[in-house]
Amino acid sequence: MSLKKRVVRIVLISLAAWLIFSYVLIPLRIQGRSMEPTYHDGGFSFCWRQRYLFSPPSPGDVVAIRFAGRHVMLLKRVVALAGDVVEFRNGILYVNDQQVDEPYVRFRSDWNLPPRTVGAGRVYVVGDNRGVPMKQHYFGQAELDRVIGGVLW
Secondary structure, eight states: HHHHHHHHHHHHHHHHHHHHHHHHHHEOOSSSTTTTTTTTTTTEEEGGGEEEEEEOTTTTEEEEEEEETTTEEEEEEEETTTOEEEEEEEEEHHHHHHEEOOOOOOOOOOOOOOEEEEOTTEEEEEOOSSOHHHHHHOOOEEEEEEEEEEEOO
């Protein structure tokens, strides 16, 4: 194979990799413990950007949310959609006054949060690790346009 063909091949592979890992499958390095035990600090996954191209997230989905700029994202679980009423009573999540079964939550603190309605064009997100005080978590309403995509595994 000639040098010219090798260079063209390397350029095409590099371009394809850049396109895929910038716009289709964004690599994620997980930092923090807010999604344990589902995702561990120091773990790795991918965000599939096209997951919500034709439909919005559903309750139970784990999503990547753009937090600051293009490179800082949070992994959170969607627990409620626009128009739903969300509250925590003694660490138990209620949506529309119905207790939510959350098998992915192992430890619970006594989180208490008065009822609040999720606004239009938003989802309510929270981490799976509820074993620490609420003040140590980023959670709440997120605008749908800040949801980058779904986490693959």
